[in-house]
């Protein structure tokens with residue numbers, strides 16, 4: 001199903017009309033803390049151009065987005081003392097996607113029982 005990008009909450013965050021706790025920004029990518037922290041430091045990395053899901057990403061957008069992930073992960077590791085990470089994307093309602101602007105979840109892990117399954 002195609003969702004209307006005019007109502008996209010993440011585009012509003014990029015525009016600055018909805019605030020966020022920014023972790024990283026460049027011309028093409030924004031990373032910010034998830035409003036609902038599954039683990040401490042839970043961060044979302046999004047392309048600034050609206051793409052609904054993994055199927056809509058282009059290789060160029062995906063390549064740049066993933067190129068900044070190691071640096072963001074290391075910064076979160078330093079800040080919060082995470083000892084592991086899960087990288088996760090939900091694409092499609094069937095997969096649990098609730099915001100239809102592609103985002104990569106960076107989930108810092110502290111122990112196997114730190115609240116994320």
Ligand code: 5GP
Pocket residue numbers: 009018020021032033034035036089090096097098099100
């Ligand atoms: P999804 O379920 O689509 O994989 O993940 C969407 C994520 O966006 C959820 O983890 C949810 O907490 C987060 N989220 C939804 N609305 C907002 C918001 O307004 N600000 C921030 N920072 N995160 C949001």
Ligand code: ZN
Pocket residue numbers: 005008009010011012049050051100101
């Ligand atoms: Zn959007």
